[in-house]
Amino acid sequence: MKADMENIEDLELHLWDYIDGRCNAAEQERIAQLLMTNExxxxxxxxxxxxxxxxxxxxxxxxxxxxxxxxxxxxVTSTTIAPAAKNYINFKIIKGIAAFFFIAIAGLCIVAFSGSSMHSTYTGYTNNKSSMNLNLSLLASPAIMNLMIIIGILLGLLLTDNLLRSRDKHVVR
Amino acid sequence: MHNALDDIAIINLVLQGQHTAYAVLITRYQQYVYTLAMRHVNNRELAEELSQDVFLKAYRFLADYKGTGKFSTWLYTIVHTTCLSHLRKNNDTAILLTEDQILSLPNQQSADPIDRMEQQTQKQLVEIAIKQLPKIDAQIITLFYLAEQSVEEIGIILGLTASNVKVRLYRARQKLKEIMEQKCMHELSEGYKLTTDNH
Incomplete structure (x- = not known):
């Protein structure tokens, strides 16, 4: 019964594809044949x-x-057409921010994993346990934290500056 | 004067500073935009307000229309996002009629059920059936049959995959057929009952 329902649904979906012109040539020919022979x-x-x-x-x-x-x-008479987004969105800045985050994450991973110890123990028939200890204390050092904060502030200032500049440009236009 | 021009040519004229040419695009698409907005909000005043907002947004961001797809597809995407953000802001939910409400919807004013059945046009039947569908399905049906958008274009407008639109369109068609048949059967049985009572 369920199989019959599925067959009917399948038939209907194929038929709608045929009617809507969404079939490939082979399928179209097959359905045209069926329409001639099947009641x-x-x-x-x-x-x-x-x-x-x-x-x-x-x-x-x-x-x-x-x-x-x-x-x-x-x-409309009191509305001005905004310039196309591609004219004022600076993709270099977006790519720069993306690159910074990518490098930062990669750097963090490298630092974290280089300080980790990884060992495997064989404890019986099938148990194969491995443990990995990440040494995160390396990352929490004051020097790294300060560096991160400074980079964060610099990026924030750059972004704000860019936003204000683009807003000024629109006002002038 | 601009009526014979295609959408891209009109957009170029508007971008070159002939903002009056935009009126041609409004005239060309106002009914479709308004009908789609009605499918979202089901309120004439609100649909008109949202449709005006859509045309203003489209005008403001006309330079962003890349011309790779149809202008109508781009415009209907703005209709969808504008209506959705309005509904989200106002926390509106879809108002769907129950089966009983649909069956008891008033028809034309004739007292004779047979007259009434004759008067009830196919148009009304289709409209009633569409109102019974979930909003998204009603939009898919409207975009497909009325706005003549392809399955892929509907996918772009509504943010769905083409295969998802295809399946939804199939289900919506099934549901529409069921509702229309049900409504016809109800009218027939009611008419028959009343005529036998009169005898």
Whole structure:
């Protein structure tokens, strides 16, 4: 019963693909053959085509008020078209920030793993336990922390400066 | 004057400073934008307000339209995001009618059920059935049949994969057929009951 339902659903999905023109040539030919020889496919096809026609003919389109276009055009006169985003987004800065984070994460991993000890113990028939101790104390040293804070502040200042500059440019325009 | 021009040509004119050409795009797409907004909010005033907002946003960011896809697809994406952000801000939820509410929706005013059944146009039936669908499915059906967007374009507009849209479209069609058949059967049985009572 369930298999029959799945078959019907499969048939219907294929048929809709055929009607919507979403089949490849081979599939299209196969379905065209089935429509000529198989009564079930033919009746489903007729049913779907009737549904499609009904939808195309009977879907109502809503009308806004008479003043709709005029209202928008009134507002448009006082609106300026913004420059394309690609003109004011500096992709070099975005790439720079991405590179910084990537390098920082990679550096952290290298530092953390270089200070770790990794060993394996064989404890019986199938148990193979391995333990890994990361030496995070290396990262928590005051010098590294200060360096991180300074880099963070510098990046923050650069970002703010860039934002303010782009805003100024828009105001001038 | 600009009516015969295609969308890209009109956009170029607007970008060159002829902002009055934008009126052609508004006239061309206002009904579709408004209908799609109605599918989201189901309120005429609010749909009109949101549609105006959509056209203003599209105007402001017209330089960002790359021209790789259809202008209509880009515009309907703005409709979708504008309506969604409005609904999120106002914490609105979809208002779906129950089966009983659908079956008891008022028809034309004739007292005779047979007349009433005849008067109930196919258009009403389709509209009632679409209102019963979940919002996203109603939008997919509207975009597919009314706005003539492909499955891939609908995917771009609604932020779904093409295969997801395809399956949803299939289910929405099934559901629509069921609702329309159910509604017709209900009308027929009600008509039959009343005529036998009269005899």
């Amino acid at each position: 079930l496919w033919r009746s489903k096809y007729a049913e779907f085509m009737a549904f499609n026609t009904s939808m195309h003919d009977n879907m109502a389109i809503d009308q806004p008020s008479m003043r709709f276009a005029k209202n928008i055009m009134d507002s």
